[in-house]
Amino acid sequence: MRKIFAAIVLATLTIGFVGAPASAQENISPAEHKRLFREGAQLWPVYCNTCHNARPGSEKAPYEWDLIIMHMRTLGNLPAGDVRALVEYLKAR
Amino acid sequence: MPGRRIFSIFLLAFGLVALSLVGLARAADSDGSAADLKEIKSEMRQLREERKRDREVIHSLEIKVQQLETKDSKVETTTQQLHATDQKLKETTVELQQTNAQVQTLQTKVDAPIAASEFGDAISRYLGTHSFTVAGAAGGSFNYDQQSGALDGVSHVSQNSFFFDWEPMFLYRPTDWIMFEGVISTAFGSTGTGADLSTADFQIFLNDYMTVVAGLFDQPFGDWYESQSPMWVNRFVTAPLPFGAEAVVPGGEIGVQLRGGMQFGALGQDVDYTVWGGNGPNFSSNVLGAAVSSPTAVANSQTNGKSIGARFRIYPLPVDSQMGRLELGASTYNGKWANGNWFNSWGVDFNYFIGNLQARGEWMESYRQMPEGMGSDNRQGWYVQAGYFLNDLNVPGFPDKLNGYLHRFEPLVRYSGVNQRAVSTDDIAGATGVGQGGFQTGLVPDFGINGSPATYAPHAREVALALDYWITPSIVWQNEFDLELPQNGGAFVSPSGAVTPAGPIPNDRAFLSQFTIGF
Numbered sequence: 334m335r336k337i338f339a340a341i342v343l344a345t346l347t348i349g350f351v352g353a354p355a356s357a358q359e360n361i362s363p364a365e366h367k368r369l370f371r372e373g374a375q376l377w378p379v380y381c382n383t384c385h386n387a388r389p390g391s392e393k394a395p396y397e398w399d400l401i402i403m404h405m406r407t408l409g410n411l412p413a414g415d416v417r418a419l420v421e422y423l424k425a426r
Numbered sequence: 427m428p429g430r431r432i433f434s435i436f437l438l439a440f441g442l443v444a445l446s447l448v449g450l451a452r453a454a455d456s457d458g459s460a461a462d463l464k465e466i467k468s469e470m471r472q473l474r475e476e477r478k479r480d481r482e483v484i485h486s487l488e489i490k491v492q493q494l495e496t497k498d499s500k501v502e503t504t505t506q507q508l509h510a511t512d513q514k515l516k517e518t519t520v521e522l523q524q525t526n527a528q529v530q531t532l533q534t535k536v537d538a539p540i541a542a543s544e545f546g547d548a549i550s551r552y553l554g555t556h557s558f559t560v561a562g563a564a565g566g567s568f569n570y571d572q573q574s575g576a577l578d579g580v581s582h583v584s585q586n587s588f589f590f591d592w593e594p595m596f597l598y599r600p601t602d603w604i605m606f607e608g609v610i611s612t613a614f615g616s617t618g619t620g621a622d623l624s625t626a627d628f629q630i631f632l633n634d635y636m637t638v639v640a641g642l643f644d645q646p647f648g649d650w651y652e653s654q655s656p657m658w659v660n661r662f663v664t665a666p667l668p669f670g671a672e673a674v675v676p677g678g679e680i681g682v683q684l685r686g687g688m689q690f691g692a693l694g695q696d697v698d699y700t701v702w703g704g705n706g707p708n709f710s711s712n713v714l715g716a717a718v719s720s721p722t723a724v725a726n727s728q729t730n731g732k733s734i735g736a737r738f739r740i741y742p743l744p745v746d747s748q749m750g751r752l753e754l755g756a757s758t759y760n761g762k763w764a765n766g767n768w769f770n771s772w773g774v775d776f777n778y779f780i781g782n783l784q785a786r787g788e789w790m791e792s793y794r795q796m797p798e799g800m801g802s803d804n805r806q807g808w809y810v811q812a813g814y815f816l817n818d819l820n821v822p823g824f825p826d827k828l829n830g831y832l833h834r835f836e837p838l839v840r841y842s843g844v845n846q847r848a849v850s851t852d853d854i855a856g857a858t859g860v861g862q863g864g865f866q867t868g869l870v871p872d873f874g875i876n877g878s879p880a881t882y883a884p885h886a887r888e889v890a891l892a893l894d895y896w897i898t899p900s901i902v903w904q905n906e907f908d909l910e911l912p913q914n915g916g917a918f919v920s921p922s923g924a925v926t927p928a929g930p931i932p933n934d935r936a937f938l939s940q941f942t943i944g945f
Contacts, residue, residue: 401559
């Protein structure tokens with residue numbers, strides 16, 4: 334058991350440090366903004382309703398969505414690209 | 427020669443006359459010199475006076491010239507000052523024009539509606555790079571349970587009471603790849619007012635496919651504990667039986683997770699994984715049927731076993747297919763308890779929704795190796811539920827307003843059950859205090875718990891009917907009617923280990939009404 338646990342921790346650290354920080358905000362073009370918004374509009378009713386009623390973006394301030402979407406990304410294991418689209422959509426509403 | 431004589435005589439006479447005239451002239455001169463001298467003196471005086479006057483005039487003129495020069499200098503200075511003032515005035519005029527232009531620009535900006543993104547960015551700058559918010563839920567409920575059946579000599583009476591629960595979730599985000607999350611459960615429940623730490627963990631987003639979660643977390647086994655247990659998310663007031671009084675798998679863990687998800691096909695076609703290790707399972711006692719306990723509920727020194735778990739889920743339907751969203755998942759959680767005895771569990775789950783219809787279900791099984799040659803402690807549990815929003819229901823003849831109210835209703839039904847070899851009577855009596863972690867304590871209702879004795883039956887069954895009224899997507903008034911329909915079989919175990927067959931257990935009924943706000 335200890336060996337398995339140690340192996341998990343070691344693998345996590347190794348693979349994790351190889352990868353780049355996940356959610357680093359990049360400067361994206363207006364066209365990319367639009368693409369993310371459209372994709373977010375498609376995903377919002379699907380991903381959110383999988384577990385609970387989809388809540389409108391107007392309920393929270395944009396900075397709050399940054400936190401809540403991180404919480405939901407972890408809880409729902411949402412793909413990172415889809416998370417960027419969702420937060421773009423939620424912040425714009 | 428007479429001519430020469432005449433000429434000489436004439437010349438001589440002329441000479442004599444001339445000399446006489448000179449003598450006369452000299453005499454006259456000596457008489458006029460005094461007068462002339464006076465006159466000259468007088469003239470000289472006049473000249474001196476005139477000179478004096480001229481000097482005075484010159485002096486006066488010089489003074490005037492000096493005065494004029496002084497005045498001229500002053501005029502020149504004044505002129506320069508005027509010039510400088512004029513220059514400043516021009517500069518001030520330019521500045522004023524620029525200020526006016528800026529004011530005009532600002533006025534235009536003020537008058538023009540600010541873009542939401544710009545406003546958001548401004549607020550974000552104001553708030554700083556470290557952000558913090560509070561989410562969570564609060565709810566108040568009234569629970570009634572008929573408690574129509576007895577259980578192995580445990581006394582009981584009909585129960586009804588009000589409860590309140592507040593579960594704030596604190597989110598702190600120091601960077602865009604690290605977050606801290608903590609949930610505190612505070613309640614006025616059957617054991618009085620109390621607070622409990624539900625979850626507290628760090629989340630580190632290593633890359634697009636890997637997130638590390640470290641701390642105290644809900645068990646990532648199936649869907650219930652993690653995603654369905656929040657009161658505003660759960661469509662029912664109560665938990666399904668496998669997650670209630672006789673939980674099949676522990677509800678929480680302290681340890682480390684690695685998790686992530688990725689798209690494998692079209693948009694919406696995803697797979698995800700969660701693997702974790704932790705302190706391992708705990709139980710209220712070493713007898714058969716002892717309740718599982720959360721890591722924070724029971725201080726147990728028997729924690730050397732540790733645990734590992736894994737869950738995989740797949741979402742095969744693309745968003746564009748218009749076929750709804752389907753989730754299929756499988757989980758396992760294994761570890762050692764009591765410093766050496768194995769606990770193994772596994773389960774499968776599904777979730778499907780399309781339009782106004784949503785259905786989900788889980789099936790799970792656990793095996794607990796018992797000490798001292800006792801038979802193994804096996805448990806099974808399941809639930810399946812479905813709900814339908816009446817969004818599109820328009821009753822002919824009903825006013826629009828009434829139809830509008832109807833649209834907010836969601837009727838639901840759920841069937842759940844548990845099979846286990848035995849149940850510990852200590853847990854039924856509430857002696858173990860396991861309920862502090864969110865599980866049932868004894869035969870009393872609590873927030874989200876109906877407290878029915880029938881839920882402690884080794885082969886418990888429950889049909890729950892609910893009618894939710896959604897005021898907003900996260901504010902709901904829920905009403906639930908529970909039919910407890912326990913099956914025969916199984917046994918009760920005393921703290922000493924004595925086993926008594928359960929025998930027939932009466933059916934029971936309960937009603938719960940709860941108002942919940944998710945925030």
